[in-house]
Amino acid sequence: MAPAGAAETVSVFVPSHVTSFFSVHEHEEPAKAGSRGAGLTLTDGVECTLERAPETTVEVDGAATEVAAVDHVLEAFEPSARIEIEATAPIGAGFGLSGAMALGTAIGLNAFASEARTANELARIAHVADVRAGTGLGDVVAQLRGGIPIRREPGAPPHGELDGVPGAGRVEYTTRGELSTEEIITGDVDAINGAGEAALAGFLERPSLPRLFAHAREFARDSGLLPEELAVVIEAVEEAGGEAAMGMLGRTVFTLGTGLTDAGYDARACRIDHGGARIASDGVVYYPPTAEFEA
Amino acid sequence: MAPAGAAETVSVFVPSHVTSFFSVHEHEEPAKAGSRGAGLTLTDGVECTLERAPETTVEVDGAATEVAAVDHVLEAFEPSARIEIEATAPIGAGFGLSGAMALGTAIGLNAFASEARTANELARIAHVADVRAGTGLGDVVAQLRGGIPIRREPGAPPHGELDGVPGAGRVEYTTRGELSTEEIITGDVDAINGAGEAALAGFLERPSLPRLFAHAREFARDSGLLPEELAVVIEAVEEAGGEAAMGMLGRTVFTLGTGLTDAGYDARACRIDHGGARIASDGVVYYPPTAEFEA
Numbered sequence: 001m002a003p004a005g006a007a008e009t010v011s012v013f014v015p016s017h018v019t020s021f022f023s024v025h026e027h028e029e030p031a032k033a034g035s036r037g038a039g040l041t042l043t044d045g046v047e048c049t050l051e052r053a054p055e056t057t058v059e060v061d062g063a064a065t066e067v068a069a070v071d072h073v074l075e076a077f078e079p080s081a082r083i084e085i086e087a088t089a090p091i092g093a094g095f096g097l098s099g100a101m102a103l104g105t106a107i108g109l110n111a112f113a114s115e116a117r118t119a120n121e122l123a124r125i126a127h128v129a130d131v132r133a134g135t136g137l138g139d140v141v142a143q144l145r146g147g148i149p150i151r152r153e154p155g156a157p158p159h160g161e162l163d164g165v166p167g168a169g170r171v172e173y174t175t176r177g178e179l180s181t182e183e184i185i186t187g188d189v190d191a192i193n194g195a196g197e198a199a200l201a202g203f204l205e206r207p208s209l210p211r212l213f214a215h216a217r218e219f220a221r222d223s224g225l226l227p228e229e230l231a232v233v234i235e236a237v238e239e240a241g242g243e244a245a246m247g248m249l250g251r252t253v254f255t256l257g258t259g260l261t262d263a264g265y266d267a268r269a270c271r272i273d274h275g276g277a278r279i280a281s282d283g284v285v286y287y288p289p290t291a292e293f294e295a
Numbered sequence: 296m297a298p299a300g301a302a303e304t305v306s307v308f309v310p311s312h313v314t315s316f317f318s319v320h321e322h323e324e325p326a327k328a329g330s331r332g333a334g335l336t337l338t339d340g341v342e343c344t345l346e347r348a349p350e351t352t353v354e355v356d357g358a359a360t361e362v363a364a365v366d367h368v369l370e371a372f373e374p375s376a377r378i379e380i381e382a383t384a385p386i387g388a389g390f391g392l393s394g395a396m397a398l399g400t401a402i403g404l405n406a407f408a409s410e411a412r413t414a415n416e417l418a419r420i421a422h423v424a425d426v427r428a429g430t431g432l433g434d435v436v437a438q439l440r441g442g443i444p445i446r447r448e449p450g451a452p453p454h455g456e457l458d459g460v461p462g463a464g465r466v467e468y469t470t471r472g473e474l475s476t477e478e479i480i481t482g483d484v485d486a487i488n489g490a491g492e493a494a495l496a497g498f499l500e501r502p503s504l505p506r507l508f509a510h511a512r513e514f515a516r517d518s519g520l521l522p523e524e525l526a527v528v529i530e531a532v533e534e535a536g537g538e539a540a541m542g543m544l545g546r547t548v549f550t551l552g553t554g555l556t557d558a559g560y561d562a563r564a565c566r567i568d569h570g571g572a573r574i575a576s577d578g579v580v581y582y583p584p585t586a587e588f589e590a
Contacts (some may be wrong), residue, residue, distance in 0.1 A: 012461075107461045116503040118445060119459035146570065150413060161453060164414035166307075166402045168574040208411040275441065275570035279463040 009051045010111040011280040012104040015041040015273035016095035017142045017149070018173070018247035018254050020216035021203075021223075023196030024189045025154035030131040031124055034154030035138035036200055038212055039247075040254070041146050042171055044089035044270040046097055047280070048104030052112055053082040060085045060101070069102040069136070072129030079112035089270075092178040094250020096139030102126035103140050103277050111279070119144060120157035123277075127156035146276025148209065150200075167209045168274065172260040172267040176229060176251035195222035209243075209256065216245030227251060236263040304346045305406040306575040307399040310336040310568035311390035312437045312444070313468070313542035313549050315511035316498075316518075318491030319484045320449035325426040326419055329449030330433035331495055333507055334542075335549070336441050337466055339384035339565040341392055342575070343399030347407055348377040355380045355396070364397040364431070367424030374407040384565075387473040389545020391434030397421035398435050398572050406574070414439060415452035418572075422451035441571025443504065445495075462504045463569060467555040467562040471524060471546035490517035504538075504551065511540030522546060531558040 022037030058070055062084075070083070083105060089095040103126040110117050117125075123144045130136035142149035145162050153161035199215040217234060220226035226234075230246050233253045237244035242259025246252065253260070260267035317332030353365055357379075365378070378400060384390040398421040405412050412420075418439045425431040437444035440457050448456035494510040512529060515521035521529075525541050528548045532539035537554025541547065548555070555562035 110461060116460075116501050116506075118499070118502045119442070119461055121458075122461065147414070147573070157458070158456060163416075163452070165411075166405060166414055166417065166572075166574055204413070206411050207413045211411075274573040277461075278442070278569040279461055 009049065010108050012048045012050075012107045012277065013045060013280050014048070014100035014104040014107075014143050014277040015043060015045040015146055015275075016089035016097060016100060017041050017139045018095060018252065019138065020212050020245055020248070021196050021199035021219035022138060022151075022248060023193040023200070024137060027155070030128040031156045032154070032159045033131050033137065034127070034141070034151070034156070034160055035196075036151050036154055037138060037196055038148070038150045038165075038200065038203055038215075039142060040148055040171060040212075041142060041273040041276065042089065042095070042270050043273045044095070044268070045087075045143075045273070046100045046104055047086045047088065048101065048108050049084045049086075050081040050105070050108035050112070053080055056080040056083065058083045058085070060091075061087055067098060067101050068133035069098040069126070069129045070105050072132050073102045073105045073109070073126055076106070076125045077109040077113055079109055081109060081112060083108070090175045090250075090252070092250070093175040094179065094247040094252045096136055096143065098133065098135035099126065099130040099139030100143055100277075102129045103143055107277060107279065124156035144277050146273050148212065148272060150204070150207065165207050165209060165212065168272050170257050170269060170271055171254055172258060172269050173247065173252055173254040174233065174260055174265055174267045179249045179251055192223045192225070195219045198222070213243040213245045213256070220246040220248075225249070233260075233263075233265065236265070239263070304344065305403050307343045307345075307402045307572065308340060308575050309343070309395035309399040309402075309438050309572040310338060310340040310441055310570075311384035311392060311395060312336050312434045313390060313545075313547065314433070315507050315540055315543070316491050316494035316514035317433065317446075317543060318488040318495070319432060322450070325423040326451045327449070327454045328426050328432065329422070329436070329446070329451070329455055330491075331446050331449050332433060332491055333443070333445045333460075333495065333498060333510075334437060335443055335466060335507075336437060336568040336571065337384065337390070337565050338568045339390075339563070340382075340438075340568070341395045341399055342381045342383065343396065343403050344379045344381075345376040345400070345403035345407070348375055351375040351378065353378045353380070355386075356382055362393060362396050363428035364393040364421070364424045365400050367427050368397045368400045368404070368421055371401070371420045372404040372408055374404055376404060376407060378403070385470045385545075385547070387545070388470040389474065389542040389547045391431055391438065393428065393430035394421060394425040394434030395438055395572075397424045398438055402572060402574065419451035439572050441568050443507065443567060445499070445502065460502050460504060460507065463567050465552050465564060465566055466549055467553060467564050468542065468547055468549040469528065469555055469560055469562045474544045474546055487518045487520070490514045493517070508538040508540045508551070515541040515543075520544070528555075528558075528560065531560070534558070
């Protein structure tokens, strides 16, 4: 029987992360590999619900699924659990959901583990998992922070350095399908890195929300990553007086406020997330790790 | 006239921060001075509402007030504003509200300033203000992060190093009046620092929420800071099966869940904050700084 007060289930929300611009920084140690850049975290993300179970299973939106980054996280924990992940942002469209699932799984399993870890240690495990899986380079650290994260230096804590822009508000987005993160971040990255470093340097001189979008548009163009079908949408939003940009790496356009609907597009709406990855609590206090209640 | 889309008012919420244990780290540069330790940020805190105005005024809970840390923040900004601060946690009782007011003022004024700053830069201004005023050493960096912050290294970004414990839930507290932060943190700190360093080292070995309370009780006793009237309350909560500790630096006891009410005390209830300092947005997108809309 579980000790008194022990968590048998835990629910973790992790925001999605759309990157405005980035540069790739490879390193043989995955914890030191990563990206520099900036983006938005959003209230559409993933809800990970974990329940102690004799063996570990992973379901995404109700179907048994293998997510490489989640599998790598599982290797770092001893307890087994039934893991149910619900995605409220589109999968495979540049919202960093593999990193979000990895981070949510790490925070959830920590609630069942006999050896407690800090938030930075859990983020490091999830970041390394995302890098090893080839599915992300900077989403996890951004998703731990929430808000409008700036990745000043690449890598997991304590190697990376995060900052942010104060800001809040409604965000709209529309998605036209997938781009392969792995192909792009393991391919020729010179044009991306040149454009990404220029965008970050310019942004840090005047770090505001409209500038985030202006540099994102410049980066999408200069990096060669902007598909024509998205360029058309971004232009239409700008003509309607809005702020729009491409979400890296996906066929996604995101805007502030009502930018997409003002331009006549169907769009999903959410908000800039302010909290980052968090245990969802409905009145219950979770005490990771539960094993300590035996003492 | 203000440029189109310019913010004329902005509202910022900053959580309170109760410290469980700490050590003092002095430095001639206030940005490098600070404390190491851990604590909780709470959903009771301060709401700072700023409105552009021809001259700057500061009101706390409806009365014109001088808050030294806020005055130091004002020196760093050019725009003037009417600043109304509402405190939802007790003032002067160990909730770090001077730091919260300083940080809320900095984030708010940034929305009116022609020169934008990042979140870390704003936290640095508020931290330096709190240190110069003698009212806090580590609250501001904790309040920017939110959650259950661990201050691994002292000082404002990029000097300090923050971590955290994943956790959520209800917190109750009761307050028996003030302690002078300035007297304690400028007095003989050897006993405090010995107890604080021991508590942090022990806590980092098993970083969980119950351990935060266990080390807080040990620290309060070993540092010599625990008043007898609070020791009685903490003991009563423990006897009723709860987790309680003294909030540093104030005559405050805080507990997880319903610890105080279970022990028969009147208590105020709130929750562990998960978001840290944030612009409160009710559907409006704030674009700091507004001057950029003129371009």
